[in-house]
Amino acid sequence: MTGLDVESDVDRLYQLPLAEFTAARNELAKRVGGTKGAEIRALRRPPVAAWAVNQLYWRHRGAYDTLVAAAGRLREAQEAALGGGRADLREADRAYDAAVKAAFDGALAPLAESGHPASGATREAVMRTLRALPAPGRPGRLQEELSPGGFEALAGIPLGARQPPLRQPTPPASTPEGRPARRQPPGTRDEPTGRPPTEHRREEIFEATRALREAERGVRSAETAAAAAANDLSRREAEEAHAAEALAEARSRTADARHKVADARAEARRAATALERARSHLDRLRTR
Incomplete structure (x- = not known):
């Protein structure tokens, strides 16, 4: 497998659904093998x-x-x-x-x-x-x-x-007699700010x-x-x-089922009563 083929396969890994990434990565690493296979296996999901x-x-x-x-x-x-x-x-x-x-x-x-x-x-x-x-x-x-x-x-x-370079301070000027000029109080002259305004x-x-x-x-x-x-x-x-x-639909169906059960039980009781009457009538006929 050429290097170009491997890179194309790695590209396809990142196009897969996320849930399929790990299995596909491991399969590709096994197929490639060697150092490149180890690099592929190290790819994180x-x-x-x-x-x-x-x-x-x-x-x-x-x-x-x-x-x-x-x-x-x-x-x-x-x-x-x-x-x-x-x-x-x-x-x-x-x-x-x-x-x-x-x-x-x-x-x-x-x-x-x-x-x-x-x-x-x-x-x-x-x-x-x-x-x-x-x-x-x-x-x-x-x-x-x-x-x-x-x-x-x-x-x-x-x-x-x-950050522009700091400007070098200007050395104090000397008086005509060679003595240093008197220092001005702060705020009476422009002091270097370190950068142009x-x-x-x-x-x-x-x-x-x-x-x-x-x-x-x-x-x-x-x-x-x-x-x-x-x-x-x-x-x-x-x-x-x-x-x-x-839930309301389920409750409605439950209520319907209960009604049907009650109706069925009532019908069963009526049928049992009718059966008992039929048996009694048959017994009377046999004893005549």
Whole structure:
């Protein structure tokens, strides 16, 4: 079996229903054997949220690619804004959120199709994983849920890249007589701040934009959780109503059965009385 064939077989593992993953993985590892077989056997069964995102890649590639591209454009816009360039950060952010929403719907579809609607916790894990894309490694092979990183992952650049070098302090000037100039009291001259005012202002704007985006995402996450809870409540109420109807129907059938039993017993008593009368009449006829 060539290396390409093995990789294709591994790709197929991640496209299987989740319940079939372990058995198929072990069978493939045994068939391949050797070092590669051991590597395959070490592959972990993805949790539900990671499996759903993998299915997004395999079944809805367009939504997956759109999300990854939107994430890249958002990082570029953030870097441009951070560097003082012109960038439509808000438009990039809106496009990214729209891509996340489409990818989220696409990732939940396989769960519904498999008969396992996503719980609120699973929906949140899927959303976190989508926002952490793209992930290292081959796409479509996630073995664990992901979480977006901190500020570095959000901006796509390290924090240190935003820090300009400290300006060297200017040595004190000398008087014409060669004596050091009298030191001015603090606040009477411009002191080095460690970064240009424009850079500091850009950082303030960037941090405020980041805080706004996080707050908006928090609202959307809460709304998603509330919608999931409402759907779960509606489902449970429907199940309860159905159970109540079934119970009422069962009680009605039980009552009907009891009536039939009572009628049958009454009929049996009447038949027994008629039989006894017939026997008595026959006995009287025989004794004449």
